[in-house]
Amino acid sequence: MPVNRNTTEQNTRSNTYRLHEFDPTSYDWDDWEILFDTYLAVKCVTDDIKKRNLLITALGVQPFKTLISVCKPKKPTECTYEEIIQKLRTNYARVTFSSTERINFFATRQESSQTLTDFANRLRDKTVTCKFPNDFYEEALVTAFVGGLKNEFVRKHLMQQNLEAFEQTLNVARTFESVLIQGANVKRDPVEQFSVLKIQKKNKLVQSTRHKVTCSSCGSMDHPRSQCRFRNVTYHKCNKEGHLAKGCR
Structure with missing residues (x-):
């Protein structure tokens, strides 16, 4: 007899689905109740007695003790599924407006x-x-x-x-x-960009200054000696022609 693959996969998922026990320190009641309803749907549980028993066994230690107290004089197993759900909601559901x-x-x-x-x-x-x-x-x-x-x-x-x-x-x-x-x-920050441009401009000025030739006649850096108007002047201290004081050796 051929095996229905889809049915087998569904059964496998159903068997591996595990319900987390209810612990108020880990779950809000409203969230956990959604988990429990999902578990019942996956397991295809519709019988109220079975749902009640699964609910009781899914409670943590403290919630189970609370359930025993609120069910008295009855035992939890003597209450219906809806009765237990309502009692747990009353104790654990967060009151909100x-x-x-x-x-x-x-x-x-x-x-x-x-x-x-x-x-x-x-x-x-x-x-x-x-x-x-x-x-x-x-x-x-x-x-x-x-x-x-x-x-x-x-x-x-x-x-x-x-x-x-x-x-x-x-x-x-x-x-x-x-x-x-x-x-x-x-995009750079405007302040940072301005600082970079300022530094670059300063570096260019220094580099251009380094490449300029100093005039040996007057000591100026804005022209070569061949264009200096003092190149034929005689300096009075050394009596030599072609320079001023700055160019005197």
């Missing part, structure tokens, strides 16, 4: 060590507790992203664009930031 979360969301700023992608992912994570309407989700992300950018040039560039999708905004920001970085590597 949408209005407060939205204020914090729009006040989020890109940190100096964050890349544009890291900052974008951070904003996406924060939208979970903001509970934005679906038709406002993209606009909220774009607004918070542009307003929270640390690079003023990138922010001003994005503000001049008609951007509606968040992924498009992120791609434009990456491209423009890359252009700025390349430009900074090619």
Whole structure:
């Protein structure tokens, strides 16, 4: 009988999928509950009793002790799956107010060590507790992203664009930031460029001075002896013709 390759691969992935136990020091309850629901879907578990038992065995030591306490006088195994889920949510789910979360969301700023992608992912994570309407989700992300950018040039560039999708905004920001970085590597700082030109000018002056011939008649450097008007003058101290005091040996 032929073996269905796709079915075999699905079964292999299903068997290798491991559920991490719930530990409040490592996971927020909301995040872990998504993991648990995904695990149930991968394992194709629909029976409530089996779901309850898997949930109980997936708890860490402290959450399990808490569950025993909140289920009394019943045992956890005497409660339904939904009852246990509600009790755990009550104890571990973070209490948030949408209005407060939205204020914090729009006040989020890109940190100096964050890349544009890291900052974008951070904003996406924060939208979970903001509970934005679906038709406002993209606009909220774009607004918070542009307003929270640390690079003023990138922010001003994005503000001049008609951007509606968040992924498009992120791609434009990456491209423009890359252009700025390349430009900074090619173009010198104006102050630095001025200093370099000043040094180069000074070096040229020194070099040109070194190449000039000193007139042996008057000691000047702006003309050769053949063009000196003192070349036929007699210096009174040595009584020799052809030089002044500076040219006297």
